[in-house]
Amino acid sequence: xxxxxxxxRKLWYALSLFIIIPGLISIALQGLNLGIDFTGGNIFRLxxxxxxxxxxxxxxxxxxxxxxxxxxxxxxxxxxxxxSELPExxxxxxxxxxxxxxxxxxxxxxxxxxxxxxHELTYKAILSLIIASIFMVGYITxxxxxLSGVAAIIALLHDVLVTVSIFSLLQIEINASFxxxxxxxxxxxxxxxxxxxxxxxxxxRIAKKADLLAxxxxxxxxxxxxxxxxSVAVILILLALVFLGGETIRVFAVAMLIGAVAGTYSSICTxxxxxxxxxxxxxxxxxxxxxxx
Amino acid sequence: MGWNNTKLAFVLLFIFAVGAMAMGPLxxxxxxxxxxxxxxxxxxxxxxxxxxxxxQDMVQLVQVMRQRIDELGVSEPVIQRVGDKxxxxxxAGLEDPEAAVKVIGKTAQLIFMKADGSVILTGExxxxxxxxxxxxxxxxxxxxxxxPQGARAFADATTELAxxxxxxxxxxxxxxxxxxxxxxxxxxxxxxLHGRARITGGYTDYQDAANIAALLRxxxxxxxxxxxxxxxxxxxxxxxxxxxxxxxxxxxxxLLGIFMLLAYRVPGFISLFSLTIFALxxxxxxxxxxxxxxxxxxxxxxxxxxxAVGSKIIIFERxxxxxLNNKTLRASIESGFRRAFWTVFDANVTTLIAAxxxxxxxxxxxxxxxxTLSIGIITSMFTAIALTLWLLRMAVQVxxxxxxxxxxxxxxxx
Numbered sequence: 001x002x003x004x005x006x007x008x009r010k011l012w013y014a015l016s017l018f019i020i021i022p023g024l025i026s027i028a029l030q031g032l033n034l035g036i037d038f039t040g041g042n043i044f045r046l047x048x049x050x051x052x053x054x055x056x057x058x059x060x061x062x063x064x065x066x067x068x069x070x071x072x073x074x075x076x077x078x079x080x081x082x083x084s085e086l087p088e089x090x091x092x093x094x095x096x097x098x099x100x101x102x103x104x105x106x107x108x109x110x111x112x113x114x115x116x117x118x119h120e121l122t123y124k125a126i127l128s129l130i131i132a133s134i135f136m137v138g139y140i141t142x143x144x145x146x147l148s149g150v151a152a153i154i155a156l157l158h159d160v161l162v163t164v165s166i167f168s169l170l171q172i173e174i175n176a177s178f179x180x181x182x183x184x185x186x187x188x189x190x191x192x193x194x195x196x197x198x199x200x201x202x203x204x205r206i207a208k209k210a211d212l213l214a215x216x217x218x219x220x221x222x223x224x225x226x227x228x229x230x231s232v233a234v235i236l237i238l239l240a241l242v243f244l245g246g247e248t249i250r251v252f253a254v255a256m257l258i259g260a261v262a263g264t265y266s267s268i269c270t271x272x273x274x275x276x277x278x279x280x281x282x283x284x285x286x287x288x289x290x291x292x293x
Numbered sequence: 294m295g296w297n298n299t300k301l302a303f304v305l306l307f308i309f310a311v312g313a314m315a316m317g318p319l320x321x322x323x324x325x326x327x328x329x330x331x332x333x334x335x336x337x338x339x340x341x342x343x344x345x346x347x348x349q350d351m352v353q354l355v356q357v358m359r360q361r362i363d364e365l366g367v368s369e370p371v372i373q374r375v376g377d378k379x380x381x382x383x384x385a386g387l388e389d390p391e392a393a394v395k396v397i398g399k400t401a402q403l404i405f406m407k408a409d410g411s412v413i414l415t416g417e418x419x420x421x422x423x424x425x426x427x428x429x430x431x432x433x434x435x436x437x438x439x440x441p442q443g444a445r446a447f448a449d450a451t452t453e454l455a456x457x458x459x460x461x462x463x464x465x466x467x468x469x470x471x472x473x474x475x476x477x478x479x480x481x482x483x484x485x486l487h488g489r490a491r492i493t494g495g496y497t498d499y500q501d502a503a504n505i506a507a508l509l510r511x512x513x514x515x516x517x518x519x520x521x522x523x524x525x526x527x528x529x530x531x532x533x534x535x536x537x538x539x540x541x542x543x544x545x546x547x548l549l550g551i552f553m554l555l556a557y558r559v560p561g562f563i564s565l566f567s568l569t570i571f572a573l574x575x576x577x578x579x580x581x582x583x584x585x586x587x588x589x590x591x592x593x594x595x596x597x598x599x600x601a602v603g604s605k606i607i608i609f610e611r612x613x614x615x616x617l618n619n620k621t622l623r624a625s626i627e628s629g630f631r632r633a634f635w636t637v638f639d640a641n642v643t644t645l646i647a648a649x650x651x652x653x654x655x656x657x658x659x660x661x662x663x664x665t666l667s668i669g670i671i672t673s674m675f676t677a678i679a680l681t682l683w684l685l686r687m688a689v690q691v692x693x694x695x696x697x698x699x700x701x702x703x704x705x706x707x
Contacts, residue, residue, distance in 0.1 A: 109527055110523065125654075176658070191640035194639045237595045237596065248534055252589065
């Protein structure tokens, strides 16, 4: 009962591109929906005593000095209001204005991020992604061969791109935890890919002269159950976090969930197949170089 | 064989009992983060008003903050300097966190004012204020120390007031106001020319004078500050997050346990016990490291648990492979573990790299995530390999567990 992964490789490549290409277009056109962690701003979480409709709230907001805002209903009499960055006095004034017009309210929570912090975060995010990637390529090259490293990194980029693409396409607002999720996805994806390369290496050692494609395919089949089961373990936990963990952790959990699924998929359908193809291209080039020489 | 049964039953029971008894107290010893118990996190930055912010300014700022927070009566406040000109203040478990932010962020305005309302000098000109006991009268008093500019202004004002109004005239008084509130309102006894003033009388006891002196010093904020970031979590929201995280953890772990039992039978069952030890070690480590558990931290823990399970799956699948090669159960377990070791190791190292980078570059909540994830991964390397192996070795000596089908492999002869 072996499944021929190698034969359908064009399908796997196409499937990945099917998400990534629209994703890239979306990133170019509308970018990511950056939350206040990146842009700076305030988020107020309010619980009103009386019934307040979003139309009423909007109307009262219209009469306040705060001009740049978005309102989101978050439950019974509960609202989340996002504004541009407000100095302390203005935010106090703003809350007093709401309380005066809409009755008693409980301030469940406030987040404020200054623009400086936002810029720092963006900078640190990019830097940490680069550094983490360098360390991981280094580690894989150390433990495997360079080509495996390249294939693993492309698979990893694939997972990051798929995750970012889906967030851009659906315009889900991202916060600082998104970066943590992406980095964890990278760690997870590499981890999954390593298991497969490990198995391929082992099988190559046992069957010295057999067909490379057949060995890779056999390895993928051997590892399939394990790969699916480990991701089921992660996905079960992530699903619990997405649905039960509350709003603070949702962006993180959703990003991890997408990344984990993409990571499982890519380590089976992208990394090893890419490695085979890369090896094939290199061999062909060597052969032509030989002929011309 | 009866002995083996008893031994395994005893060990498993022991693990279960320790887990059940220690887990509760251990969990209650872990510090909960602001997002779980409510509180404020405020990041302040000193503003350079023409002159650069010095080290001494920052030290003084920290003192001022400590004073202000003492007023709030918060237990275990965190006041931390970050970089050259930033402060992080964290206060947990407040009823009204937003009020605390106001106290922290207020721009203390200290003003020395004449009775006619004209300002003589401000906090900037006040160098120091100390409460002492006058050795002659045994009465508490406050000594003020002005900078040259302040000294001049004070000299002019006191000279003028002393010359213009008779003693006991209310217009001969100088009011000292902090944020519009009168701290003290002493009468000018005589012109004060050299920038050193004493405020005597009017203080009930030394503590009273010391408090006012502290406020005067606080008013002499060396630089003004700006709140560049804050996170306020009301008690309701914190409680809500705590409950939700608990539910997510319980349901997630339950699903994981059921899945392991269904997919891996005996090893799955055994792995649940090593997970109990895993949970104990991780909680213990969190307590010892005085780590603070946040919502992202809980996510990191759960994730590390699922990765610990992942490591076990690698091992169990390997054992299955070995069994399929017609090895004995015992031999399969030994070689399965040996072969899976490096795979598990490599896999965990890459995740650790990610966690380390996150820890280094991340702030607050992301660090919490990186810490719990790292502790979890390191612990899982131990429990997944050493502990599970030990338990499995014991289990295969029990007759009832000797069927390979219980390890997920059906054999004709089994």
